[in-house]
Amino acid sequence: MEFDGHWYAGYRLANGSTRCLGRVELRHGGTWETLCDSQWDLQAAHTLCQQDDCGFALSIPAGQLFGTGDGYVWNGTFGCKRNESRLRDCPVTALGTTECPPGSEASVVCSGCLGGRLVNGTECSGRVEIRHGDTWGSLCASHWDLQDANVLCHQLNCGYAESIQGGAHFGEGNGTIWSDTFHCEGTESCLWNCSRMALGNPACSPRDTARVICSGP
Structure with a gap:
């Protein structure tokens, strides 16, 4: 058959x-x-x-x-x-x-790491999106740092974070923009293992969304 x-x-x-x-x-x-x-x-x-x-x-x-x-x-x-x-x-x-x-x-x-992805770039670079419930949204860059980015790169099997600057070609956030604060040490296996404060969906410019370029798989 x-x-x-x-x-x-x-x-x-x-x-x-x-x-x-x-x-x-x-x-x-x-x-x-x-x-x-x-x-x-x-x-x-x-x-x-x-x-x-x-x-x-x-x-x-x-x-x-x-x-x-x-x-x-x-x-x-x-x-x-x-x-x-x-x-x-x-x-x-x-x-x-x-x-x-x-x-x-x-x-x-x-690996079981949930709720984080990169969009508008490559498999290992792009604009950061996270999920609350069933809603995916861009992450505001106001509290995003290299330690947080390192954890996300590791979570996605993409090595380590090379840069969180630039990346204008990843586009602007559209729809929901989340303003979570992650207090990562950089060694956690998942972004959700970091100490986190969910700040909801406050005013954040679509141009001020988190992004990362990872070293690669």
């Missing part, structure tokens, strides 16, 4: 202790089924972590760490690049039900 890799209802992580780790399952024909790990790689896992707003992939552990799934076991090659933000955007080849040895279910452990 085979189907076009772009015809499905989605992917999910199952049987993990949090929503950011688990066994990879895909929805096909109304049921959730298992993905074999023979062609599963860190880049595809990274894309799935991003899609689920779970940071980046720390590992793709082998074995049955997250149990076994029901139904068909699918196998395929995901041609994910670093710029895809959803697994469905990656080209998929040879996706079908094939032999998959017991204990070879695909899985991923994501």
